[in-house]
Amino acid sequence: MRVAVLTAGSRGDVAPYTGLGHALLQAGHEVTLVTHARFAPLARAAGLGFHALPVDPRAVLESSAGRGLHRSATGAGKLARLVALARSSVMDLADALVEPAEHADVLLLSAVLAPLGHVLAEGLGLHTLGVYLQPLAPTGEFVAPVTGTRSWGPVGNRVSGRLVNAGVDAIFIEAARMLRTRLGLARAGVRATRRAREQQGWPVLHGFSPLVVPRPRDWRPGLEICGYWWPHDPPLAAPLTPLTPPDGTPDASPDGPPAAELPSALRDFLAAGPPPVFVGLGSATVPDPDRTSAVIVSALRAAGLRGLVQRGWAGLHAEGDDMLTVDELPHSRVFPHTAAVIHHAGAGTTAAVLRAGVPSVPVPIQFDAAFWARRLTALGVAPDAVPLRHLTADTLATALRRATQSSTHRDRARQLGTLIRAEDGTVAVRAHLDRLA
DSSP states (O other): OOOEEEESSGGGGHHHHHHHHHHHHHHTTOOOOOOOOEGGGHHHTTTOOOEEEEHHHHHHHSSHHGGGHHHHHHHHHHHHHHEEEEETTTHHHHHHHHHHTTTOOOEEEOOOHHHHHHHHHHHHEEEEEESSSOOOOOOOOSSOOGSSSSSOOHHHHHHHHHHHHHHHHTTTTTHHHHHHHHHTTOOOOOHHHHHHHHHTTTOEOOOOOOTTTTTTOOOOOEEEOOOOOOOOOOOOOOOOOOOOOOTSSSOOOTOOOGGGGGGGHHHHHHHHHSSSSEEEOTOOOOOHHHHHHHHHHHHHHHHOOOEEEEEETTTOOOTTTEEEEEEEHHHHHHHSSSSEEEEEOOOHHHHHHHHTTTTTTEOSSSSTTHHHHHHHHHHTSSOOOOOOGGGGGHHHHHHHHHHHHHHHHHHHHHHHHHHTTTTOOOOHHHHHHHOOO
């Protein structure tokens, strides 16, 4: 079948679909990833077709409106700003989705573009399947991910989920209306379209582990949690000699990737001392990169730890023999060689840390990060989260000592990593497509 995967957003909203798409490609499907132009290399490395969408998500986050997200202290405030920010971009996205949809048999829809995908499916007579990276359906068991972490009680939690869905609907009102006109469809609201799909039992498969978020008991039929979809990591060019630290003990766990797959500069840094702490805020931005970098470096040194600092969209940097600043590297190859990971608790990075089986210190910044940070602490693989708003060298150093010196966090992370690596989240998606075929 000709499969088009529709997604938009940051790298974490795209990379998991490269691994899913590659698995579908190996199963005999023709797969095209439809997303922003800056992510074309990810699709091509996975052997997927690619169709570029307009809008550069990094430019949006670095704009004055994007940086305004940091001025909201509450989840509700951030959601309101996010809705306003996204509404200015979706008109261009909607128009660009028509061409790839016209060449597909089935659309796999991320939560980000599902409202437009429903219109395309109706207008073009296509099958669709939801492939979500967050648990967005209302439930009484936890509050909606983008509204914070404090439970509102069973009724309030369900209300929070409905509010988030209403906020997402609001983003697409004008774009969906335009798309319906272009496809010759009768007028219908985004909310009405979504609710009709839900009442029909529209299937949504979630790409995270049930060990991390168990399926809520009050979810409707058709909503399933099937395991993570891992980003497809292409081979790295590197010497094939083994890496052995000064004490002669191999640095990688039996389940981890060989260090020979890492770039030589990183291999040399790893071999020069004890395992470092990886620091990366992914596609998140920060108000003051220099200050944030200085706080992180001070905390690492106060805790007696070396640092592997990824620049990312936050523009982090570090200097000194005990620090190495790097650009983009596959998390699956780097994390197993670290003592712990400081990260922004995005869905994708959270998954990578769990898969690697190492402790972490979440520094949630925005969107659903607080939700995933809370899951990490609840699972016992991380100490308390240190939100960016409260980040100091002292608080971060304390969390780092707990993460790296506690055998409880380390052992729990290792055990959970082993279980998660045994899962294959692509099986359910492949089975669904087989039924359609």
